[in-house]
Amino acid sequence: MEQDLPKDTAQTQPPAGAWQRILSWDSRLSVTKGLTAVTLLTGFLGGYFQYLNSYEQKVGEQAKADMDKATETFIDISNAFAEVQTQQENLLLGQFGSLRVQASPAFIPVDAKTLEPAPDDYSKSRATLKRNGPIFARKAEIYIDWASDIDRDPAGDHTLDQDPLTATLLTKYNFDCDSEANLPQFKGAIYGGGDPGRPTEELCNDPTADGLKAYVNLCARRSDGTIDPLQKVVTINWWSAKHHVLVMHHCFEALRSQLNPLQVPASNNGLSNDHKPEMTRPQDTGEHRLQLQARRLDAFMTLTMSRLDLIRVRYRPTGFFCHVPGVRDAVGYFSNKCLPIPPATKERA
Secondary structure (H helix, E strand, O other): OOOOHHHHHHHHOOOOOHHHHHHHHHHHHHHHOOOOHHHHHHHHHHHHHHHHHHHHHHHHHHHHHHHHHHHHHHHHHHHHHHHHHHHHHHHHHHHHHHHHHHOOOOOOOOOHHHOOOOOHHHHHHHHHHHHHHHHHHHHHHHHHHHOOOOOOOOOOOOOOOOOOOOHHHHHHOOOOOOOHHHOOOOOOEOOOOOOOOOOOHHHHHOOOOOOOEOEEEEOOEOOOOOEOOOOOOEEEEOOOHHHHHHHHHHHHHHHHHOOOHHHOOOOHHHOOOOOHHHHOOHHHOHHHHHHHHHHHHHHHHHHHHHHHHHHHHHOOOOOHHHHOOOHHHHHHOOOOOOOOOOOOOOOOO
């Protein structure tokens, strides 16, 4: 019996394997450091998931902040333009409402005595929009265009003059607000960010030469309408909320500063008879331009709503596969699919 005891003990012991090695390491660590391999493994996994939860929390906070600012910017800009355009339309229709009933169908003669000063609320709204127009454009760029750009890395290299379009440039280039070719559209070729090149007759005078485009190649023109070959071509991208705001503000100021048919007296003020009917037909000038402004505002709102959806796509939750330890980092070498907020690729100096 005593001789068989070692043999029975040997039979009850489990075969050597991975678990025995862990137990062996466990005994060594327990003696030297007071730790166990199981504790280390548990601590590693706990730290990993703690980091993951912290990351997801920051992603959620950033998503909410981006969505709130984009929505706020959208509402502020839309309300500002809608308010002043509505007041402008009411002002135009109110001043001509009583005259149209009595006037000849050919044109409406207007006497300066019948004109009334612009209401105070319209003047205030117009002054507010004039003051905030450039600010609205920058807010649209930051909180709508940049926030919805899935591929944009804030830590990457970005030239400060990457987008040369400004309100003053639209005025300098004599942007034609009444041209149908200059109205926003989202069909056709999308602007790829390349240099449109130098001005040419085909490029500047035939916007649909290569088919419909969701952008406008703007050429500098002199006061007589001829092309200035010394100025570079600037592109208006209709997929940019900033560009919509700049164009809307420019066309509002252009409409306001144009010779108002309401201000043309019946005495003709020295104008020839050829110009008199044209200057006194508000339904062919002012109302049409107001309709174009309404179309521009509608296009801006349509684009912004699609941009809000892109913000949701950018921050949508990842699947369980991206939460497996090690897999998330492995996928990160090839794609940002598991990272709603891509990490910085480069530290700024």
